Amino acid sequence: MKLALVVPGGVDRSGEYRVIPVLLTLIEHLARNHEVHVFALRQEARPDRWSLAGATIHNIGDGWPRRRAIAAIRAEHRRAPFDAIQSIFSGSCSFVAVAAARWLRVPSLVHIAGGELVALHAIGYGGRRHWRSRVREAITLRMASAVTAASGPIIESLQALGIHGWRVPLGVDLSAWPPLPPRNRAPGPARLLHVASLNRVKDQTTLLRALAMLAQQGVNFHMEMVGVDTLDGEMQALASELKLETHISFLGFKTQRQLRPIMERADLLVMSSLHEAGPLVLLEAAIAGVPTVGTAVGHVAEWSPTAALAVPIGDTDALAQAVARVLSDESLRLRLAWAAQCRALVEDAEYTARAFDALYVRLALERRARSEWRGVSGEE
Structure with a gap:
């Protein structure tokens, strides 16, 4: 499959600094079986493109990033169609992913990875602090083909909003972070x-x-x-x-x-x-x-x-x-x-990739079934 991932950043070309490690792990594992294009809204100030973790990074840069990100996804889709468009984090990323997917008539996925569903007014944090963001999130999440989150409490928050969520934890890459058995405490502090x-x-x-x-x-x-x-x-x-x-x-x-x-x-x-x-x-x-x-x-x-x-x-x-x-x-x-x-x-990184793969296949089959139904029923 050809996949588009929309992210706020975290994909610096260094691969070590200004990165989100779990995001790089996910990209690397998905790129083993798919052609992956990552659209980063603001990794760098100027638009650019580079390779990282087996994927192509499209940096959108400053100045109307959502509008230009949608345009960049459409342009890449014209070169070869995407099979699915996914955002990691909601907010601006999910808006871009869902809007582009609706335009191109492909499935969209939104992964809740931060504070999109909370309102912590005392510290000025959360995607639900203002009515406009609440309305935008409600519309975007309901228009998405699938919504995922890493943990049970976030799935419960989605359910409270009337949205079905799939639990997909973002697991650890065991090849880069190998298991070490638990051990007894050493003497001292x-x-x-x-x-x-x-x-x-x-x-x-x-x-x-x-x-x-x-x-x-x-x-x-x-x-x-x-x-x-x-x-x-x-x-x-x-x-x-x-x-x-x-x-x-x-x-x-x-x-x-x-x-x-x-x-x-x-x-x-x-x-x-x-x-x-x-x-x-x-x-x-x-x-x-x-x-x-x-x-x-x-x-x-x-x-x-x-x-x-x-x-x-x-x-x-x-x-x-x-x-x-x-x-x-x-x-x-x-x-x-x-x-x-x-x-x-x-629930390691391989588990995460397989879980997303299963969702991609499910959404592709549902899309094919709808297309066949339109053909049989004569709908446009």
Whole structure:
């Protein structure tokens, strides 16, 4: 098949920086069996084209990107027709994918990968904060041939809006991120890990306050925090205020290759997000033999209590108690790690590609059946 993927970015020509690793994994796996063209709305300021992960990247660039993206898809369709057009993330990406697909009379798919279905007014985040975006999303998602999402909670959010969703987790590439069996803790401080950009959605304020509670209780730990700082040092200042300097290392951005050894030396991944469609890092941790404690979002919510421990969003006390519980019970920590790894292995990147392939075939057959019905009935 010939596929078009519409993405906001995350496909930098370097393949390491300014990328969304799980997106590159998906593109690479789809490109093994299909001709894949990726239309990135704003990877770079100027329009350009390059090859990456076995696909052709069409960068749209600044200035009316949605209109020009639709035009670019139509132009590529004239060279050889697309069989399906899919957006990864909704919003502008889904608008482009669905509009282009309707114009070209091919199936469209929308994958919910972020905060498209939430409205977190306190931090100015989410695709449902304004009535115009809510109306646009409602129309776009209902016009899509299929809507997918990575985790059960997002599927439930779609159902609440009257939209059927297919659960398709974005899995880990086991060839690039090989499994490592869960292992006993080494002597010394418990090694905690947090992997996320420092921003309001990830709610590191709750995380740091929970860590301060652990320190006050005498828990021996050290937390490594990996991620781009978008808050201009605010979290580092809070850590200092809470007297956590000796308990935390802020490591900044790390590539996937740099992250792996950091993950391997961790005992527990701790997440504090207000919202997650996934997150992928929970799957990566599971493959590396590391269990997760976090707020009840995305995979953390659907895996708890057998393969992760979930606590209420924003609940500092509960997060601290859950971390302390896992660190004080090695058998529990290992049970969580083994259960999480089993789930992540089953739903790896190959599973993701097969799930999307099955949807492509299903939509192609439905499209053929409709065409044959029009021919029999004499409809135009």
